[in-house]
Structures are given as C-alpha cells and as structure tokens.
Amino acid sequence: MITEEKLMKEWSDKRSNFIQDGIVCPTKYYNNKIKVLYILKEVNGKKGKWDFLSFLRNGGHWKTWNNIVRWQYGFENIDGYENNNYNDIEKVYNHKRKNYLQKVAIINLKKEPGGSSSNMKEIEQYCEEDKELIQKQIELYEPNIIIGCGVGYLIKSKNLLKNLSEWKVTSNNVKYAINNKNLIVIRYYHPQVRKSKKDLYNNLMIAYKEIKNCKKENQSDNNCF
Numbered sequence: 001m002i003t004e005e006k007l008m009k010e011w012s013d014k015r016s017n018f019i020q021d022g023i024v025c026p027t028k029y030y031n032n033k034i035k036v037l038y039i040l041k042e043v044n045g046k047k048g049k050w051d052f053l054s055f056l057r058n059g060g061h062w063k064t065w066n067n068i069v070r071w072q073y074g075f076e077n078i079d080g081y082e083n084n085n086y087n088d089i090e091k092v093y094n095h096k097r098k099n100y101l102q103k104v105a106i107i108n109l110k111k112e113p114g115g116s117s118s119n120m121k122e123i124e125q126y127c128e129e130d131k132e133l134i135q136k137q138i139e140l141y142e143p144n145i146i147i148g149c150g151v152g153y154l155i156k157s158k159n160l161l162k163n164l165s166e167w168k169v170t171s172n173n174v175k176y177a178i179n180n181k182n183l184i185v186i187r188y189y190h191p192q193v194r195k196s197k198k199d200l201y202n203n204l205m206i207a208y209k210e211i212k213n214c215k216k217e218n219q220s221d222n223n224c225f
Helices: 004-014 026-031 052-057 062-076 078-083 086-101 120-129 131-141 152-157 197-217
Strands: 036-040 105-108 145-149 175-178 184-188
Touching (some): 062 078, 120 131
C-alpha cells in the first residue's frame, strides 16, 4: 500500500497550491475506539504554504470545528447518548477542542484553498481529476465512519469509495450507505450550515445509533443495507 508521504508528494506535484490534510494526530486517531473521517469541500484560506494539520492540532477555528468536536464527542459516547446532557457537551468542546480534533481525520476534496463560499462545480471537477488519489487516501486511513460534510453525494456519484451500497434513509431522514467492509458513510450538513447546533448534533446521533443498531441486529437484512 502507498504511504501517506508518497501520496502527498504525488498530490503536491500535481497541485501548485497544494494544502495537505489527513490524520491530525496519528497516535490518537489509530488508538481511538472509533476512527472517524470527515470529508469537506476545501480549505478557506489564502494561497501559499500553510500548515493546515498544525492549525487543527491547535484547535482550529470555532466556525467549522466546534460542530466537528460535538459530533466526534457524540460518536465516541454513542452508547450513553440518551443520558448525555447537551449542556455538558458544550463544556466539552469549550475546554477539550484540541483533544477531540486530534482524534480525527480530515479530507478536503479540493486540495487547494478556496473562499468563504465554495464553487461546487469546481469541487466536482477536482473530484474527477483527483479521484484515484482521493480513493487511495480514504483507503489509507481505514475509517469506521465517514461523514460527508455537504459533499456526501459526491462520494458515490464520483465513485470516491468503491463497493458502496445504494443510499438508505434513517427514520429522521439522514442518508447513509455501507460498503463491503462495513464502513458507514453518512451524508450530512457542512459544519458551518446555519442550523441549530443542538439539532445538528441530536439528528446525527439519532441517525448513527439507528444505523449502528441496524448493523448489529440485521447483518443479513437487506432492508438495512
């Protein structure tokens, strides 16, 4: 299998304004009980050398990363979801944002910087041109869950992940699919979407718990996946 170093070198040779993403802290990611990969559109930033992963290791910026931290906390504590007090979750992201961000993997489909508003036709073009590299990056990280943050539909339409089932829908209208290795892919909102942070958290956790239970109880039931 190709190493991350070689993969990023190949990518940077292809893209003149390349910004590396990936696993924020490999030790914490691989030692975590659940490996979550968040796929986003692009980095909102200026051209030139910029250490995106260092930015995340130091806590990122609240506009995008507070919601990611809430979601990550929820995935790691899903078994006690019904007993979790949302006010306690707010305390977690305020005081432990760095810790939770260091457990995740981040892929930007466009490996060059963009602006505050993404051009989705441009993102789609990057997906087509960099498809094989994106596929290799996803495979390299071996996640248990992928959250498509505003770009979930591209994971299947651009064949960024092989052997993915058709989209299913949870009882609260969240779309998901599962591949032949039991990797869960969830189509969800971008973390900066203008919606209630509490609703975003609860809806995602309700959907994930339903998907998780469906996998556990119905491994051979095609109604689930």
